[in-house]
Amino acid sequence: MSFNKVILIGNIGQSAELRYTPRGIPVANFTVATNEKRRREDGEVENVTTWFRITLWGPLAESTARYLQKGRQVFVEGRLRLQEWQDKNGQSRFSLEVTATDIRLLGSKEQEDMVAVDDYESQGEDADMEGESREGKEESDIPF
Secondary structure (H helix, E strand, O other): OOOOOEEEEEEEEEEEEEEEOOOOOEEEEEEEEEEEEEEOOOOOEEEEEEEEEEEEEHHHHHHHHHHOOOOOEEEEEEEEEEEEEEOOOOOEEEEEEEEEEEEEEOOOHHHHHHOEEOHHHHOOOOOOHHHHHHOOOOHHHOOO
């Protein structure tokens, strides 16, 4: 058995670009930067930024792309892979890529309410499935 799941919270570095495959499947791409502070050997603290390319597919891409603007803080959950390619000079280059299964805008309550989609949409299922499964249950019946 294997498991590949990553959770990121960072800032959008490049606004989402929505396009469609030849078969009409929506796909959106954008970048996210995460920052962390590290102490160097000389004792100085430095900020280290790691960039990730994010890909959204299907209804998830279509419903969220317009909200994914540069500078916004975002939560991304998905599968991570390391992509390798050769640049113009023949040098090996690498990038961290995430195929997102869940994405949420962070920040003000207004921003959070604008978009909150989950992996049901990314799999093409009805987005209201989770809401319907909780319908009619008292808050104390929910196990979390």
